Amino acid sequence: xxxxxxxxxxDAGPVAEIAKIFGANVPALVANSISFLLVALILKKWxxxxxxxxxxxxxxxxxxxxxxxxxxxxxxxxAHRKSQELLLETGAQTGRIIEESRAAAAxxxxxxxxxxxxxxxxxxxxxxxxxxxxxxxxKAELRQEFGRLVVEASIKVTGKILTLDDQKRLAEETQRQxxx
Amino acid sequence: xxxPKALVFLFGGLCLQLATVAAEHGNPAEVAATHGxxxxxxxxxxxxxxxxSNSMILTxxxxxxxxxxxxxxxxxxxxxxxxxQNFWEWLVESLYDFLGGIIGAELVHKTFWFFASLFxxxxxxxxxxxxxxxxxxxxxxxxxxxxxxTEPLLRGANADFxxxxxxxxxxxxxxxxxxxxxxxxxGFLKHLFGAKGGLGGFMGFILMVVFFAVGLLEVVSIxxxxxxxxxxxxxxxxxxxxxxxxxxxxxxxxxxxxxxxxFYFMEILVGVVQALVFMLLTAVFTxxxxxxxxxPAEDGSHH
Numbered sequence: 322x323x324x325x326x327x328x329x330x331x332d333a334g335p336v337a338e339i340a341k342i343f344g345a346n347v348p349a350l351v352a353n354s355i356s357f358l359l360v361a362l363i364l365k366k367w368x369x370x371x372x373x374x375x376x377x378x379x380x381x382x383x384x385x386x387x388x389x390x391x392x393x394x395x396x397x398x399x400a401h402r403k404s405q406e407l408l409l410e411t412g413a414q415t416g417r418i419i420e421e422s423r424a425a426a427a428x429x430x431x432x433x434x435x436x437x438x439x440x441x442x443x444x445x446x447x448x449x450x451x452x453x454x455x456x457x458x459x460k461a462e463l464r465q466e467f468g469r470l471v472v473e474a475s476i477k478v479t480g481k482i483l484t485l486d487d488q489k490r491l492a493e494e495t496q497r498q499x500x501x
Numbered sequence: 502x503x504x505p506k507a508l509v510f511l512f513g514g515l516c517l518q519l520a521t522v523a524a525e526h527g528n529p530a531e532v533a534a535t536h537g538x539x540x541x542x543x544x545x546x547x548x549x550x551x552x553x554s555n556s557m558i559l560t561x562x563x564x565x566x567x568x569x570x571x572x573x574x575x576x577x578x579x580x581x582x583x584x585x586q587n588f589w590e591w592l593v594e595s596l597y598d599f600l601g602g603i604i605g606a607e608l609v610h611k612t613f614w615f616f617a618s619l620f621x622x623x624x625x626x627x628x629x630x631x632x633x634x635x636x637x638x639x640x641x642x643x644x645x646x647x648x649x650x651t652e653p654l655l656r657g658a659n660a661d662f663x664x665x666x667x668x669x670x671x672x673x674x675x676x677x678x679x680x681x682x683x684x685x686x687x688g689f690l691k692h693l694f695g696a697k698g699g700l701g702g703f704m705g706f707i708l709m710v711v712f713f714a715v716g717l718l719e720v721v722s723i724x725x726x727x728x729x730x731x732x733x734x735x736x737x738x739x740x741x742x743x744x745x746x747x748x749x750x751x752x753x754x755x756x757x758x759x760x761x762x763x764f765y766f767m768e769i770l771v772g773v774v775q776a777l778v779f780m781l782l783t784a785v786f787t788x789x790x791x792x793x794x795x796x797p798a799e800d801g802s803h804h
Contacts, residue, residue, distance in 0.1 A: 348550055
């Protein structure tokens with residue numbers, strides 16, 4: 322305790338006189354000290370402590386948020402770079418695939434074309450062969466018919482009854498003439 | 502251009518009024534002296550052995566209001582502050598940064614609660630003491646100049662030496678605790694009496710004697726700190742209240758408010774400045790004893 326109060330309590334000397342003038346007394350001093358300490362402790366518990374904690378938490382949250390944002394920006398940049406690389410790679414692969422597809426398609430087209438040409442040639446040959454056969458058959462029928470007509474005409478013109486051998490020989494002769 | 506002219510007329514009118522009052526009642530200083538505040542706060546009633554003065558009543562009212570304001574403002578802390586929480590956060594953060602810049606991050610973390618409470622409490626009591634009714638409502642008797650209040654029910658808390666000395670003593674006790682925590686008992690004594698500079702031999706011995714004498718002066722200085730701190734605050738607030746009362750009486754019944762008005766603004770400023778001075782001095786005293794850097798401590802300890 323200060324010497325001022327000690328001297329004030331002893332009620333002697335100039336310090337005691339000063340203490341008396343200003344009304345300094347131990348009970349009031351103790352009461353005021355307790356009042357002030359109570360206020361200080363209440364402010365510490367209810368205001369300063371919680372506010373400081375809130376401010377520290379907020380600072381931590383903000384710095385965490387900034388760090389997260391920075392990390393997110395970095396991640397985004399990395400992702401962007403990777404996506405660009407993937408796009409480039411995909412583009413190259415796509416180009417290659419398209420080229421390969423085109424080549425394959427060209428090959429397939431060529432093969433199919435060749436097949437079609439061969440098939441067409443085959444069809445044409447078969448058709449020609451069939452035509453030739455049909456033509457030959459028709460020609461043969463025509464020759465036979467013509468031989469028969471010649472025979473009939475000869476019978477009617479000559480009035481003579483031709484034998485089967487004559488008819489046969491006349492028809493063959495007619496056919497030979499036509500074929501020549 | 503209209504404002505300066507109005508102020509000139511106002512000032513002229515004020516001087517005229519003061520001259521009239523002085524002529525009617527004699528020397529203005531005498532008029533003021535008759536209405537001055539008593540240097541000791543009057544005791545209004547007793548609670549057991551405790552004499553309750555009007556300044557103590559105001560102290561308790563301000564304390565209750567502060568507690569109420571705190572509870573209402575920061576009862577539930579929100580992540581996004583608004584209203585009173587915004588104000589309290591601003592106040593605490595500003596004080597923390599301000600003190601941190603002076604006494605350092607480590608010390609402010611440990612002692613901030615006390616210095617902030619000191620500032621808030623002194624400021625609140627200083628400003629509350631300026632409210633109308635404080636010092637003007639109470640017991641008294643009618644005089645020919647009107648009703649003279651001799652025992653006001655309320656008085657500025659820091660216009661009572663007991664309050665300022667109580668705060669200074671609480672600080673002194675905490676200062677001692679912090680000093681011992683920071684230095685240890687031996688380090689504390691070394692801090693006060695130890696020779697600095699690291700010189701050996703004869704010069705070292707001379708320096709040891711010199712620093713011991715300096716330490717004795719330092720001890721005297723430390724012991725008088727509570728006295729100087731408390732009288733500085735008490736003197737400023739007490740003088741301010743006396744001046745306001747004198748100015749009010751000087752203006753008379755009709756213009757008393759006008760003569761005191763400029764000084765009210767000054768007292769608002771004084772209230773902040775004195776709270777700041779008390780807080781800063783106590784903070785710097787704490788820094789000086791807790792600082793392990795010897796040079797600044799030695800420089801500052803002589804003030």
